[in-house]
Amino acid sequence: MTDLSQQMNNLSVSGNGESSRSQYVPPHLRGRKGGAGGSSNSDSGEGRSNGGYNNNSRRDFGGSGFGGNNRSGFGGSGFGGGYNRDRNGGGARAGVGRWADGKHQPAPKNERMELELFGVAEDSSFQSSGINFDNYDDIPVEATGDDVPEPITSFETPPLADLLVENIVLSRFTKPTPVQKYSVPIVAGGRDLMACAQTGSGKTGGFLFPVLSECYINGPAPRPQTGHFTANMVFPTVLIMAPTRELVSQIYDEARKFCYRSWVRPGVAYGGVDIGQQIRTLQRGCDLLVAAPGRLTDLLERGKVSLQNVKYLVLDEADRMLDMGFEPQIRHIVQECDMPDVQDRQTLMFSATFPRNIQMLARDFLKDYIFLSVGRVGSTSSNITQKILLVEDDEKRSVILDLLNAGDKELTIVFTETKRMADYLADFLYDQGFPATAIHGNRTQYEREKALAAFKNGSAPILVATAVAARGLDIPNVQHVINYDLPNDIDDYVHRIGRTGRAGNVGVATSFFNRNNRNIVKDMISLLAEADQEVPDFLAKISRESSFGRGGMGGRGRAGGMGSRMGGGGASKDFRRQGGGGFGASSQSSWGSSNGASAGGRSDFGGSSRSGGYSQDYGNQSQSASWW
Numbered sequence: 001m002t003d004l005s006q007q008m009n010n011l012s013v014s015g016n017g018e019s020s021r022s023q024y025v026p027p028h029l030r031g032r033k034g035g036a037g038g039s040s041n042s043d044s045g046e047g048r049s050n051g052g053y054n055n056n057s058r059r060d061f062g063g064s065g066f067g068g069n070n071r072s073g074f075g076g077s078g079f080g081g082g083y084n085r086d087r088n089g090g091g092a093r094a095g096v097g098r099w100a101d102g103k104h105q106p107a108p109k110n111e112r113m114e115l116e117l118f119g120v121a122e123d124s125s126f127q128s129s130g131i132n133f134d135n136y137d138d139i140p141v142e143a144t145g146d147d148v149p150e151p152i153t154s155f156e157t158p159p160l161a162d163l164l165v166e167n168i169v170l171s172r173f174t175k176p177t178p179v180q181k182y183s184v185p186i187v188a189g190g191r192d193l194m195a196c197a198q199t200g201s202g203k204t205g206g207f208l209f210p211v212l213s214e215c216y217i218n219g220p221a222p223r224p225q226t227g228h229f230t231a232n233m234v235f236p237t238v239l240i241m242a243p244t245r246e247l248v249s250q251i252y253d254e255a256r257k258f259c260y261r262s263w264v265r266p267g268v269a270y271g272g273v274d275i276g277q278q279i280r281t282l283q284r285g286c287d288l289l290v291a292a293p294g295r296l297t298d299l300l301e302r303g304k305v306s307l308q309n310v311k312y313l314v315l316d317e318a319d320r321m322l323d324m325g326f327e328p329q330i331r332h333i334v335q336e337c338d339m340p341d342v343q344d345r346q347t348l349m350f351s352a353t354f355p356r357n358i359q360m361l362a363r364d365f366l367k368d369y370i371f372l373s374v375g376r377v378g379s380t381s382s383n384i385t386q387k388i389l390l391v392e393d394d395e396k397r398s399v400i401l402d403l404l405n406a407g408d409k410e411l412t413i414v415f416t417e418t419k420r421m422a423d424y425l426a427d428f429l430y431d432q433g434f435p436a437t438a439i440h441g442n443r444t445q446y447e448r449e450k451a452l453a454a455f456k457n458g459s460a461p462i463l464v465a466t467a468v469a470a471r472g473l474d475i476p477n478v479q480h481v482i483n484y485d486l487p488n489d490i491d492d493y494v495h496r497i498g499r500t501g502r503a504g505n506v507g508v509a510t511s512f513f514n515r516n517n518r519n520i521v522k523d524m525i526s527l528l529a530e531a532d533q534e535v536p537d538f539l540a541k542i543s544r545e546s547s548f549g550r551g552g553m554g555g556r557g558r559a560g561g562m563g564s565r566m567g568g569g570g571a572s573k574d575f576r577r578q579g580g581g582g583f584g585a586s587s588q589s590s591w592g593s594s595n596g597a598s599a600g601g602r603s604d605f606g607g608s609s610r611s612g613g614y615s616q617d618y619g620n621q622s623q624s625a626s627w628w
């Protein structure tokens, strides 16, 4: 990678808080009549250099298909031909083990499957840990709650099951990340967990490893006695829910690796693909179900899935799953269907951000839980160099061309706030010779998958995305994230920039800031300062202006609409230790709430605090016209 951050330092975007329109002249317009004052659209006929991109690519990359890697498993089948043992214990099949006579009987090794699941060491489509991986060990970890167990120090330390360790070795993971070190003994000890760790620091393993290890040690729960009409019903032992189809698919792919040769058969369910095919695949066996809430609700209503056997419930991106867009659906699935009560299952929640109001809400689903924070809740990874540029709206197109020209064909994700802008910008960049494609909620699932595949295999190294791609996506070698439009919520910013700088690799995040973003200026300054990043003067100036002009309320902040992230309102840690909103800080053990107690607990916080933190643009994700 070129030293992008250094090249960016040379960009002469104004930093004095004044409009830069009269000063900034993008290189490709310099020397032209009219200078930079006009729309950057006007440069399209100039025959400009495109930084070395191969410009014969088409925006939709029709021919690229899904080449480049076979990990995606999109489309609901994704079983690689290996998972075909029937439920009644028919013949052994490749890669699928058994639980028989109270013992785990792993399947024999299968070279073809190993190659498909784990690739080879040199394959760049598999994320490998970067030079800063060891630095994770220096991040302070805080675990609060009663009787917190000691973390493990290596994968080989008990209590991880042998087969799981073998699969971890095949994945070329040599040591656990901090969140994994703590989550393993916490789950083994039968405890619930709310875990907050920086983007890209291995939270997926943080829930898969302990849950699978326990499954391998303890075996499946007996299938409930069912009548004729439920003979084909699916009874997963593990239910993992995540907010987007792409993330669900990705977690499923990870689960396939660590379930290899075990009795646990992974399955996947998300919308936008044929439900009939998905049901048939699930009916061939599914002990661990990774699902998007909308499709799971559909499967439950059709009587195809029962949650009676769920021993482990995992919410990934839990703060997102419990915000206003998803919370009613999650509450319905967890509390109103046939899932065991909170006391009779283990519930695990993971995210990089956990606003205080969502922590409060989350306790409805948890019992006597341990709160784990790796670094400050909501902090950004030090592997990401953050750059904030003052760019007026009408300069954005020019500046992004410069940034892309300064880069070296690296994989770049560009975030916009609206689907329309994502389409527009992808077209604009394509017209300018940059192979860009777009992903957002108005595209069909087929188009979304095609765009993502083209991005991953490098045929479209620029992905213009809405927030649908902001959380969880783990794409190797993303070196640059550009916030063409900044989000309205600082936590969304944290997740977006976290698409780079993952697993100890380094990355750059560049954000276009102007006065329209002043609602996040205070949080942004705190976040940058905390991560030892440069805080440009114009940010401080705009922050001061905002304080005077708006009575000191710099925006909605991270909790309840006010207060900076460093202040009392933000979730800097376990909210039980911050006073707990009137519930008393000292008595941590009293927090475990049962379903029965939930209604009372919620009403104290309910609508007002949540709506303070999240605006109405968080629509119901089950509707196609969602905000992302």
Ligand SMILES: Nc1ncnc2c1ncn2[C@@H]1O[C@H](COP(=O)(O)OP(=O)(O)OP(=O)(O)O)[C@@H](O)[C@H]1O
Binding pocket: 127, 128, 129, 172, 173, 174, 175, 176, 177, 180, 197, 198, 199, 200, 201, 202, 203, 204, 205, 351, 352, 471, 472, 473, 474, 498, 499, 502, 503
């Ligand atoms: N112990 C490990 N050793 C090496 N690499 C690891 C380890 N654990 C996870 N990884 C890799 O680190 C990358 C990031 O992991 P993961 O996607 O779980 O991060 P995350 O914390 O869930 O991020 P996000 O907050 O964006 O969802 C993945 O490519 C994963 O394979």
